[in-house]
Amino acid sequence: MKFLNNYLACLLTLLLSGLCIFQASAQMAAATRVKYDIDRSTSVSLSAFKVWQLLLDDGQISRISDGYITASLSEDKKTPVHRVVTFSTGKPRKEIVSQIEHDKYLLVYTVSKSSLKEIPLYIGIDEIQFVVTVKDKDDKTTINWKVKVLGNESAKNSALEQLNQEISHYENGFKKIDLQ
Incomplete structure (x- = not known):
């Protein structure tokens, strides 16, 4: 038994x-x-550590976005981090940084629900999530932006156009820093 x-x-x-x-x-x-609506990468000669430092430094936002975003203010350093970025038009966007993984150079954030309701371009959007990774590859560093947008198709297409422009400004900003 x-x-x-x-x-x-x-x-x-x-x-x-x-x-x-x-x-x-x-x-x-x-x-x-997960199928991202945007999946874009750019390579620079800066070290991954330097790129990571620039991404996390609120004071560098204008420089790394090539002036597209003029200011960033984070309320706290512990996740979730609530921050407000201000565009060159003067319009603010509230974001929530939900994940910062220093050892993996991974940054995940979403546009806050209040900004989705307040910014006319985002009316009809339910969620916008960004995933930014930084990786060393040979003698270059690759910065990858992935964006997932949930909402009605018309609003989604307009938002994706603006978000692609935003990423283009980041690519230009990092390339300018790379040349210095």
């Missing part, structure tokens, strides 16, 4: 372990299926 109990306990443990592994695998597969 003791042998049967041990056997059943062992079998139950294996079964539960298998279910946990299956569930984790299913979650990982779902996590890799």
Whole structure:
């Protein structure tokens, strides 16, 4: 009887372990299926560490965005970080930085719900999420911007046009810094 109990306990443990592994695998597969609306990269000669420092420094936002964004004010250094960026037009956009991974050079942020309601261009948009990564590759550093926009198609297309322009300004800003 003791042998049967041990056997059943062992079998139950294996079964539960298998279910946990299956569930984790299913979650990982779902996590890799995100299709971004924008996936753009640029390479510079700056070190990944230098690029990362520039991205996190509110005082450098105008420089790295080639003047497209004139100011950035972060309320806190612990995530979630609430920050307000101001465009060259004077219009602010509130953002929430949800993930900063210094060891992976990964930055994830969303446009706040209040900005989605207040900025006319974003009316009809439910969510805008940015994922920015910095990676060393050979003797270059690659900066990658991924953006996911959820909302109605008309609003989404207008927002994507503006967001692509924003990324172009960042690419130009980093290239200018690279030439200095």
